[in-house]
Amino acid sequence: MTALAGVAGQPIDHSLSPLIHGAWIAAAGLDADYRAFGPADEAGFAALAAEGRAGGLRGLNVTAPFKAAALAFADDVSETARLCGSANLLVFEGGRASADSTDGEGLMAALAEQAPDLVVAGRPVLILGAGGAARAAAAVLKASGADVRILNRTPARAEQLAADLGIEVAGPGALAAAALVVNALSVPPEIDMEALPDDAVLMDMTYRPLETPFLAAGRGRGLAVVDGLAMLIGQARPSFRALFGTEPPPVDVRALALAALGETA
Incomplete structure (x- = not known):
């Protein structure tokens, strides 16, 4: 059968x-x-x-x-x-x-494939968004030892996610310290690429288009990027x-x- x-x-x-x-x-x-x-x-x-x-x-x-x-x-x-x-x-x-x-496993597989030098354990990670995709990313990155911060346009949703998972809402300076920024939003985020460290990695959970405006801006800044197709x-x-x-x-x-x-x- x-x-x-x-x-x-x-x-x-x-x-x-x-x-x-x-x-x-x-x-x-x-x-x-x-x-x-x-x-x-x-x-x-x-x-x-x-x-x-x-x-x-x-x-x-x-x-x-x-x-x-x-x-x-x-x-x-x-x-x-x-x-x-x-x-x-x-x-x-x-x-x-x-x-x-399996979304979290997919995220970690994508990072291993396209940003193999990235170490998240003990390092600040910034997640953009507070929906289901952000929650999956936050859970697996916290389990991997990262210091996970959430940034969302609606603070109450970020605070709820942070409380549920035992992580923190991003404060001032979150971009400047981030080893990894994960976009879990369905729209292109507006962040200051120049504020990021030179060795930061950007990941977008979207794969249409493959190189989103977020990833294109990061690549233009000289940063390593990870696309959503690798996660899929x-x-x-x-x-x-x-x-x-x-x-x-x-x-x-x-x-x-x-x-x-x-x-x-």
Whole structure:
């Protein structure tokens, strides 16, 4: 029986996950299919997840706006997902749904790949934003020993996230001390690039376009940058293992994704 999994979100047509997982499935020779699902609303997502719990799906990656709903739907929740307050992965087995978040793992994989000299342990890290993406980034970077600070246009949201995770809201001078700045906003942030240290690393969790205005400004300043596509692929690897019970084969999925995006390497 073909193992069916997929990614659920709205909108979903832009997702590269079917391309990435499909390439791994083909290379591994699995009897499996990975599709994009676009529920219209949370009720539609709940119906899709219930189909999984009933045995119709092996699992789902979950993207906006259903990550919080995925967490609420689950019978079992990993500590990582609990800290993030959302889940990007549901795995169905024996009539139960298990929730996890691989976003943090994807972030750390992206940093290791594109900024291999960066050490975050014991160093100040600044995260821009206070939503689910920022929460996932903050949780994994704190676990890696970083001194995490949150900067958000709405101070109350930053204060709530900081209180939940035991980190701090960024104060004056946060840019000047930052070893890493992670943009977890859906819009280009406005920060003073000249205030950053010369060895700071910039990361954007967005990958459309691949080089966002934030990364382009950092590159123009001479800083190392890490793109969101590296994070997308990084979070897909543990998802593939969880969904299909095997390691992703050595396929250059980045090249495939770049071609789909109309980008060059």
